[in-house]
Amino acid sequence: MISAPKIASFQPPRRVLMGPGPSDVPQRILDAMARPTIGHLDPRFVDLMEEIKTMLRYAFQTENALTFPLSAPGSAGMEMCFVNLVEPGDKVIVCVNGVFGGRMLENVKRSGGVPLVVEDAWGAPVDTAKVEAAFAAHPDAKLLAFVHAETSTGAQSDAAELSRIAQRRGALTIMDCVTSLGGTPVRIDAWGIDAAYSGSQKCLSCTPGLSPVTFSEKAIARIKTRKTPVQSWFLDLNLVLGYWQSAGKRTYHHTAPVNPMYGLHEALVMLCEEGLEQAWQRHARNHEKLKAGLEALGLKFVVAEPYRLPQLNAVSIPEGVDDAAVRSRLLNEFNLEIGAGLGALAGKVWRIGLMGYASRAENVEFCVNALSKLLPARRSAAA
């Protein structure tokens, strides 16, 4: 027998989470996570699932029946969209302007699709003219995939216009709204998006681990008429459909993460109480406040003003400043987490999140104040 290690219970520090997610989780949501576990086939759990579906439809602004939280993180939500909607040989126009567009491209390949890449600079939005041109060159493209809010750069793309282009071409759309849902307007039905996925740990302020997804009737029709089986058992919507469909007819698929669902339910109750439009306004307001503070410190935004995500602020690290040392001091001296750069922007930018419950005036002040103590005094032109 290998003998038992002696390890104590884990006591996490209390951090202020202002990175790219997870964001600050309100105590109400943490408390909900600790409620007694019930069975995943319990009639009360079925009630919970129905309520979560209703509230997610509100968050996504959709009437889509097939709207539910996948029992896995956002990257699995992304994969669910691709493995169900792409068949081997399908042409997919995929927009890459950051890490998550790149991950979409990887998913197209692994699903057997033929990717047609529309590339834009990191920090820029997707160029709709390039997407038009890609469809003109490949009128038989079956799908358009893009990231609404690029978490790696803080740039927001014009989802309404991108979806319009795809619709005119008879193509379906897959949209990543991991970082936008609950923070900036996401309008699945008004825009005509066919498949979208998000994450629980960004502007919904829940703990990480669940991926809200939604699929249009057109998407479901395409999945039901596939010529080849979906390559993943766990993510096959033909099977998941039976699990998440209305009470009474449910078939066993997998054991849902019961307590995390309690947390997501509470997060959505809080969103409904505040109201989506109020949440969007709050995110915009606190972004303005943060922007003023960061600019006063001499920090420059990576993304041009019209495309900036209020909930994810990427700023260039000033010349001569040690990236890791500053983040480490923020964490150790202030218990404040901000995000490092990712991919092409690693070491070059910080990503300051104001997502969900973290989007509060006190967080903005705390962060600007902490940074002001660690950054060299500004030699401003005005001085």
Place this chain on the structure above:
Amino acid sequence: MISAPKIASFQPPRRVLMGPGPSDVPQRILDAMARPTIGHLDPRFVDLMEEIKTMLRYAFQTENALTFPLSAPGSAGMEMCFVNLVEPGDKVIVCVNGVFGGRMLENVKRSGGVPLVVEDAWGAPVDTAKVEAAFAAHPDAKLLAFVHAETSTGAQSDAAELSRIAQRRGALTIMDCVTSLGGTPVRIDAWGIDAAYSGSQKCLSCTPGLSPVTFSEKAIARIKTRKTPVQSWFLDLNLVLGYWQSAGKRTYHHTAPVNPMYGLHEALVMLCEEGLEQAWQRHARNHEKLKAGLEALGLKFVVAEPYRLPQLNAVSIPEGVDDAAVRSRLLNEFNLEIGAGLGALAGKVWRIGLMGYASRAENVEFCVNALSKLLPARRSAAA
């Protein structure tokens, strides 16, 4: 705008969970779930991950470096094993004696493998002679896949002998130990198992949603020398390896479910405190007590005595008894959940779980007492 639904916070009832999982979750684990969320790249979270890996190695009785909790339920853990270890055209001997063996078969197909099915009756263990014969007929089979503890029937198979057969043939093994881990002996290294997956919500008594997995050096070597890419991005061990490997070198893969990891950590601390052998003995002891009580009520076990899982007791529903009505009364009048039959056994059996924290003398008494009130009085031969 679709307007906000008015939904109240969810207050689950307090159930006694004696089905096939989730099982009763101790308050200590629920409390751990509600601790403050920290970032998934926080150095303290890295510490947590390392401790979880160490404790999982103890639970699995393995020195395997690649031992970690997958951020998704057990059915995703199953898929992870197959999509990484099966290449298109590989012959896989897959043992089917219940629902989960059937799911393994589905995974072999979707991974492009050529399944060679060894079938046994539901309620029987896997017949090792049939597996020998399958290898004799197909000496080029690359993998043997079997379920150690069939959750759908309550039968345990001889994992040591099955693994020995595969090793003699130079084949790797994939073992489902979802229901056995922490309840009956699982000895990955002593048995020479190459890939195994479990679930958090069975004998570990954690909330559902995570799947502990472990892979041998031989399994990793096979994955690293694949000729074709792994079809899943989320489950690709080549990528996950970078995420879960030792601190310092970690690369971002996905956002881990932070709070559920707190829960799993606490569940493993409790297992280490009790000791694996003590936990196995407790499961055996309470099974004997339950067996006596159920037999006194005239209930008959589905599985022959030598193959019975102490943690999952499948009994035939007596003639003339309404399955759904009894389970519904147990739930509504006693707050007691037991499991229904699954697949071929639906409507024919009940599955009474004594898993992890649910394996307590008081639970046994409570369940036997509740059943005695709902079942017709026994017309025993002795009366």
